[in-house]
Amino acid sequence: MKEIFEKIAMKFGTPTYVYFEEILEKRALMVKQVFENLNFLPTVAVKANNNPYLLKILKDMGFGADILGEGEFLACKFAGITPEKIVWNGNGKSKKQREFFLSKGIKYVNVDSKEEFELLWKEKEGFELFLRVNPDIDPKTHPYISTGLKKHKFGMSFSQAEEILEKYGRKISGFHIHIGSQINDISPFKEALEKVTLLAKKYNVRSINIGGGWGIRYKDESELNVDELKKTMVPILKNYEFVINEIGRFIFAPSGVLLTKVLLVKRTEEKTFVVVESGMNHLIRPALYGAFHEIEVLDPKNPVVKLDVVGPLCESGDFLAENINLPLPEVDDLVIIKNAGAYGFSMANNYNGTTKPAEVLVKKDGAIKLIRKRQSINELFDSCILD
Numbered sequence: 001m002k003e004i005f006e007k008i009a010m011k012f013g014t015p016t017y018v019y020f021e022e023i024l025e026k027r028a029l030m031v032k033q034v035f036e037n038l039n040f041l042p043t044v045a046v047k048a049n050n051n052p053y054l055l056k057i058l059k060d061m062g063f064g065a066d067i068l069g070e071g072e073f074l075a076c077k078f079a080g081i082t083p084e085k086i087v088w089n090g091n092g093k094s095k096k097q098r099e100f101f102l103s104k105g106i107k108y109v110n111v112d113s114k115e116e117f118e119l120l121w122k123e124k125e126g127f128e129l130f131l132r133v134n135p136d137i138d139p140k141t142h143p144y145i146s147t148g149l150k151k152h153k154f155g156m157s158f159s160q161a162e163e164i165l166e167k168y169g170r171k172i173s174g175f176h177i178h179i180g181s182q183i184n185d186i187s188p189f190k191e192a193l194e195k196v197t198l199l200a201k202k203y204n205v206r207s208i209n210i211g212g213g214w215g216i217r218y219k220d221e222s223e224l225n226v227d228e229l230k231k232t233m234v235p236i237l238k239n240y241e242f243v244i245n246e247i248g249r250f251i252f253a254p255s256g257v258l259l260t261k262v263l264l265v266k267r268t269e270e271k272t273f274v275v276v277e278s279g280m281n282h283l284i285r286p287a288l289y290g291a292f293h294e295i296e297v298l299d300p301k302n303p304v305v306k307l308d309v310v311g312p313l314c315e316s317g318d319f320l321a322e323n324i325n326l327p328l329p330e331v332d333d334l335v336i337i338k339n340a341g342a343y344g345f346s347m348a349n350n351y352n353g354t355t356k357p358a359e360v361l362v363k364k365d366g367a368i369k370l371i372r373k374r375q376s377i378n379e380l381f382d383s384c385i386l387d
């Protein structure tokens with residue numbers, strides 16, 4: 001493994017996101033097998049990773065896509081994902097976007113609120129509407145990625161959904177639920193599905209989109225048990241004629257790492273800081289949620305010490321890991337940040353005038369393929385007007 005990363009660093013430079021085709025396909029198959037006996041459309045949450053080459057691999061396995069904005073639609077287009085397999089999500093959709101997606105033939109839309117329904121969908125034909133209901137279930141995940149409680153901005157209450165079903169003549173195809181991300185326990189999924197199924201039975205709604213949120217193992221937690229999930233969810237899902245899901249993290253996160261290099265090892269009176277090329281510009285999850293990503297020094301030469309791995313940016317929050325035990329790296333050593341395939345590159349930014357990493361795929365036969373060039377600094381100012 002070490003040799004592959006060294007080769008990539010030599011050929012394409014660092015920092016670089018590195019993905020593994022074999023893992024990506026394995027994870028995608030794990031998702032599909034849960035639903036194998038149902039009339040089912042698996043979709044991939046493009047927000048987790050929008051690289052068209054990776055999306056095409058999933059498309060070839062039968063996946064459609066869950067998108068939010070026009071850029072994510074473009075990624076799908078490049079990947080060859082056809083509009084009848086695309087679901088449009090979001091809690092703030094515009095009329096302009098509606099006309100755009102309508103002209104592209106996007107098939108499904110998850111309606112986030114009663115207000116959105118009244119503004120955009122009451123009289124508009126052309127999409128299959130799924131009402132996103134908020135089941136008021138605590139998924140016990142990080143508050144920033146928890147979405148299914150009453151206090152959250154997502155979804156409508158059951159009574160608002162009932163009002164739409166009773167008051168307007170517009171056909172509703174199904175319900176949508178997405179209660180959060182990185183959920184490792186089955187019970188919140190079950191509870192949410194049971195709740196919405198009662199409503200679906202009352203109104204004879206025969207399709208459901210159960211969202212995503214499947215959790216992985218970043219640290220000590222155990223990954224969501226998909227066999228148990230299958231046993232628990234499929235008997236309830238059999239109540240429906242058609243099922244959609246929208247999975248991002250579970251497929252992508254373990255399929256990719258961020259390969260970066262040590263710039264400096266700095267000691268203060270309190271701490272040892274390993275400064276690497278990437279910080280919250282390339283992987284924002286630790287800074288944003290205090291998320292944990294395991295880090296590995298590829299060629300360890302020194303004993304293990306307690307240290308922080310930080311980025312080079314002008315923020316104290318610019319860290320990748322705090323107080324971890326790691327063999328003390330040296331300048332120019334390569335390190336990998338694991339489980340970075342989801343919400344890594346897609347959340348990368350240009351803070352401090354930095355550029356986004358390259359993306360490389362290690363194919364099943366071991367071949368190495370560049371799937372996104374490193375961003376150049378010229379691109380940063382493409383849209384600036386100087387006179």
Ligand SMILES: Cc1ncc(COP(=O)(O)O)c(C=O)c1O
Pocket residue numbers: 045047048066089178180181182211212213214246247248249250342
């Ligand atoms: C509506 C919706 N569906 C699906 C997902 C994908 O979630 P995950 O990556 O946890 O599978 C998200 C992400 O937050 C989302 O907001």
